[in-house]
Amino acid sequence: MTxxxxxxxxxxxIATHLREAILSGEIGPGERIRQExxxxxxxxxxxxxxxxxxxxxxEGLTEHTANKGARVPALDRxxxxxxxxxxxxxxxxALTESIPHLTSGQVRELEGLADLxxxxxxxxxxxxxxxxxxxxxxxxxxxxxxxxxVTRMWNSTQPYRRMFMTLGGPDRRWIVDHEHxxxxxxxxxxxxxxxxxxxSGHIRRTRIELDQHPELFGGPHRAGRARISGTTTTRRQx
Amino acid sequence: MTxxxxxxxxxxxIATHLREAILSGEIGPGERIRQExxxxxxxxxxxxxxxxxxxxxxEGLTEHTANKGARVPALDRxxxxxxxxxxxxxxxxALTESIPHLTSGQVRELEGLADLxxxxxxxxxxxxxxxxxxxxxxxxxxxxxxxxxVTRMWNSTQPYRRMFMTLGGPDRRWIVDHEHxxxxxxxxxxxxxxxxxxxSGHIRRTRIELDQHPELFGGPHRAGRARISGTTTTRRQx
DNA sequence: CTTCCACCTGTTGGATCCAATCTCAAGGTC
DNA sequence: GACCTTGAGATTGGATCCAACAGGTGGAAG
Numbered sequence: 001m002t003x004x005x006x007x008x009x010x011x012x013x014i015a016t017h018l019r020e021a022i023l024s025g026e027i028g029p030g031e032r033i034r035q036e037x038x039x040x041x042x043x044x045x046x047x048x049x050x051x052x053x054x055x056x057x058x059e060g061l062t063e064h065t066a067n068k069g070a071r072v073p074a075l076d077r078x079x080x081x082x083x084x085x086x087x088x089x090x091x092x093x094a095l096t097e098s099i100p101h102l103t104s105g106q107v108r109e110l111e112g113l114a115d116l117x118x119x120x121x122x123x124x125x126x127x128x129x130x131x132x133x134x135x136x137x138x139x140x141x142x143x144x145x146x147x148x149x150v151t152r153m154w155n156s157t158q159p160y161r162r163m164f165m166t167l168g169g170p171d172r173r174w175i176v177d178h179e180h181x182x183x184x185x186x187x188x189x190x191x192x193x194x195x196x197x198x199x200s201g202h203i204r205r206t207r208i209e210l211d212q213h214p215e216l217f218g219g220p221h222r223a224g225r226a227r228i229s230g231t232t233t234t235r236r237q238x
Numbered sequence: 239m240t241x242x243x244x245x246x247x248x249x250x251x252i253a254t255h256l257r258e259a260i261l262s263g264e265i266g267p268g269e270r271i272r273q274e275x276x277x278x279x280x281x282x283x284x285x286x287x288x289x290x291x292x293x294x295x296x297e298g299l300t301e302h303t304a305n306k307g308a309r310v311p312a313l314d315r316x317x318x319x320x321x322x323x324x325x326x327x328x329x330x331x332a333l334t335e336s337i338p339h340l341t342s343g344q345v346r347e348l349e350g351l352a353d354l355x356x357x358x359x360x361x362x363x364x365x366x367x368x369x370x371x372x373x374x375x376x377x378x379x380x381x382x383x384x385x386x387x388v389t390r391m392w393n394s395t396q397p398y399r400r401m402f403m404t405l406g407g408p409d410r411r412w413i414v415d416h417e418h419x420x421x422x423x424x425x426x427x428x429x430x431x432x433x434x435x436x437x438s439g440h441i442r443r444t445r446i447e448l449d450q451h452p453e454l455f456g457g458p459h460r461a462g463r464a465r466i467s468g469t470t471t472t473r474r475q476x
Numbered sequence: 477c478t479t480c481c482a483c484c485t486g487t488t489g490g491a492t493c494c495a496a497t498c499t500c501a502a503g504g505t506c
Numbered sequence: 507g508a509c510c511t512t513g514a515g516a517t518t519g520g521a522t523c524c525a526a527c528a529g530g531t532g533g534a535a536g
Contacts, residue, residue, distance in 0.1 A: 009304050010520070035488070045521045046488085054292030060383075066247050067488060067527050082335060082381040089327040097320060143320040145298075145394060149387060156383060248490070273518070283491045284518085305497050305518060 010044050014052035017042065022061050022072055023155070024124075025162045030074035033062065060152035073156065077217050080160055084207035087153050091203060092196035094138040094150050095183075099192050101140030107188060110136055114184055118177040123165045126173065127158070133180060137187065163216050164209075175205070248282050252290035255280060260299050260310055261393070262362075263400045267312035271300065298390035311394065315455050318398055322445035325391050329441060330434035332376040332388050333421075337430050339378030345426060348374055352422055356415040361403045364411065365396070371418060375425065401454050402447075413443070 008016075018038065021027045033053065035046040042049075053070045056062040062070045075083070113133040120126055131154060141147055179202040186195035210216070246254075256276065259265050271291065273284040280287075291308045294300040300308045313321070351371040358364055369392060379385055417440040424433035448454070 012304065034486095036486095047520055047522095050488090051288070051292065051519085054289065054296070058292070058296035066250065069488060079381045079383065082331075083383055085331055086328060086384060086387065089331055090324060093320075093323055093327055143317045145317065145391075146320055146324060149324065149390075152387075153383075272516095274516095285490055285492095288518090289489085307518060 009048075010042075011048035011051035011055070014038065014042055014044065014049055015055045018052060018056055019059070019061060022056070023158050025159060027072055029072050029159045032069060032071045034069065059148075060155045072159070075156070075160065075217070077211070077214055080157065080217075081207060081211055083153055083157055084203060084210065087150075087157070088200050088203045088207065090146070090153070091134070091138070091150055092199050094141050094146050095187075095195050095199055096192040097143065097146065098138045098140035099187055099190055099195060101142065102137075102187065103140075106136065106139055107184075110184055110187070114177070114180045117173070117180065124162075127162055127165060130176070131158070137183070160210065160216055164213060167213060167216075172209075176202075179205070247286075248280075249286035249289035249293070252276065252280055252282065252286055253293045256290060256294055257297070257299060260294070261396050263397060265310055267310050267397045270307060270309045272307060297386075298393045310397070313394070313398065313455070315449070315452055318395065318455075319445060319449055321391055321395055322441060322448065325388075325395070326438050326441045326445065328384070328391070329372070329376070329388055330437050332379050332384050333425075333433050333437055334430040335381065335384065336376045336378035337425055337428055337433060339380065340375075340425065341378075344374070344377055345422075348422055348425070352415070352418045355411070355418065362400075365400055365403060368414070369396070375421070398448065398454055402451060405451060405454075410447075414440075417443070 018027075018033070027033065035049045035053070038049045038052075039046045053062055053064065057064050057070070061072070063073045064070050110133060113129055113136060117126065117129045117133060120129060135151065135154065138147060138150060179198060182198040183195055183202065186192075186198055256265075256271070265271065273287045273291070276287045276290075277284045291300055291302065295302050295308070299310070301311045302308050348371060351367055351374065355364065355367045355371060358367060373389065373392065376385060376388060417436060420436040421433055421440065424430075424436055
C-alpha cells in the first residue's frame with residue numbers, strides 16, 4: 001500500500017491529460033491524435049498512449065480506425081440530433097434513479113452550482129459548470145452502466161455545445177437558469193415525475209436550438225493535426 | 239491493396255474470438271481473463287491481447303482494473319434491472335430511427351428470423367436468433383452512437399439472458415413470438431408509434447420476469463479463471 | 477497535360493524484454 | 507491461537523526495436 005494512489009499509472013495520466021484537452025476544446029472534432037506526438041510531449045513511450053486512447057474510446061472521446069489511428073469523432077447534424085434524443089430519454093431515468101439517494105449536502109452543492117451558472121459570465125466556464133450541475137444531479141445513481149452511458153453522451157456532445165456557445169447569438173442563459181431551478185426544486189421535493197418532465201424539456205429545448213444552426217457542421221471537419229498542450233517537458237528533439 | 243481485408247489484424251481477431259467466447263457463455267460473469275493465457279492460445283504476444291481487451295471494454299464486454307486485469311462484468315440484481323429500463327427507453331428510439339430506412343429485403347430477413355425463433359427448440363440457439371432479430375430491426379438506424387449504445391446494452395445483459403433461459407421454468411417463448419409478430423407488423427406498416435409501444439412492452443415484460451429470479455445473482459459471482467477455447471489455427475509460426 | 481504506377485516517408489501494429497504491482501502462503505510475534 | 511509481516515511467484519504495465527500499412531510524391535507513358 002504504497003504509492004498506488006499517488007502514481008496513477010502512466011496510461012491513466014495520459015488519458016486524463018487528453019480527456020481534458022478534448023473536453024476543453026483544445027483538440028476539436030475531426031482532429032487526429034498521433035501517438036508519437038503525445039508520447040514525446042508527455043515523456044513516455046507510445047505504448048501507454050495507445051492504452052490511453054483505447055480508454056478514451058470507451059468514454060466516447062476518441063474513435064479508432066485500424067492502421068489509421070485515433071481522432072476526435074466528428075458528428076453530422078443528424079447524429080448530434082439523435083444523441084440529444086438519446087439524452088432526452090436516458091437522463092431522466094438517471095435522475096429518477098439518483099434522487100432518492102442524493103444527500104442534503106449534494107443537493108446544496110447543486111444549488112451552489114445553479115447560483116454560479118446564473119451569475120457567471122464566462123462562456124467557457126459555463127460549459128464546465130453546466131456539466132457539473134447535470135452530472136452532479138446523477139451522483140446518487142448507483143448503477144455504473146447508466147452513469148457511464150450518460151457521461152459518454154455528454155462527452156460526445158461537448159465539442160458542439162462549445163461551438164454553439166461561441167456562436168455568439170443572443171444570450172439565453174436565463175432560460176437555462178430557469179429550467180435548472182425547476183429541476184432543482186423537483187429534486188428537493190423528491191418529485192421524480194416532475195424532475196423527469198423538466199429535465200427532458202430542458203434537453204429537448206437545447207436540441208431544437210442546436211438544430212437551427214447547421215453551420216456548426218460545415219467548419220472544422222477537415223482533418224487537422226492536434227496540438228497537445230505542452231505539459232511537461234519543454235522539448236522537441238532533433 | 240493486398241490482404242488488408244483477409245488479415246484482420248491480430249488484435250481484431252483476438253477481440254472477435256473473446257467476444258464470441260463471452261457472448262456464448264464460455265466465459266461467464268465475474269471470470270477473469272489473463273492476458274498471457276489468451277496470448278498463448280492464440281499464438282500471439284500479450285500486446286494485441288491488451289488492445290483486444292480494451293476494445294471489448296468499449297463494447298461493454300469486459301471491465302478493467304489497473305494492475306489487476308480484465309474480467310467479465312458481473313451485475314447485481316438492481317443493475318440488471320436498470321439496464322433493462324435503459325433498453326426500454328432507448329431501443330424504441332433506435333427502432334423509430336431504423337424503420338424508414340429498412341429495405342424490403344431486410345424486413346424479409348426479420349420475418350425469417352421470427353419464423354426460426356417460433357420453430358426453434360434449442361435454447362442456446364434462441365439467444366442468438368433473438369439477438370439477431372432485435373439488432374437486425376435496428377439495422378436501418380444510421381447513427382453510430384445509438385447503435386453502439388444499444389449493442390453495449392445487449393452485450394451486458396446477454397450472460398443473464400442465458401442464465402435465465404437455462405433455469406428451465408415453463409417455456410413461454412410463445413409470448414416472445416407473439417410480441418415479435420406485433421413488432422414486425424408495425425414495422426411493415428411503417429408505424430413507428432405502434433412499434434415503439436410493442437417493443438417497450440416486450441422489454442418491460444422481460445425485465446419483470448427477470449426480476450422475479452434473484453437466484454440468478456447468487457451463483458457464479460466467484461472469480462474463476464476463464465478457459466479460452468483453443469480455436470483457430472493450426473498454425474502459428476515459429 | 478493527364479493518368480497511372482512505383483517508391484518513399486510517416487505512422488500505426490506487434491514482439492520481446494524488463495520493471496512494478498498484486499496475490500497469497502509461510503513464518504514469526506504477541 | 508490470532509494477527510501481522512515478509513517473502514516468492516504470478517500477472518500486469520512500460521520501453522525499445524522491428525514489421526506492416528496508408529498516403530503522398532515523383533516520374534514516365536500515353
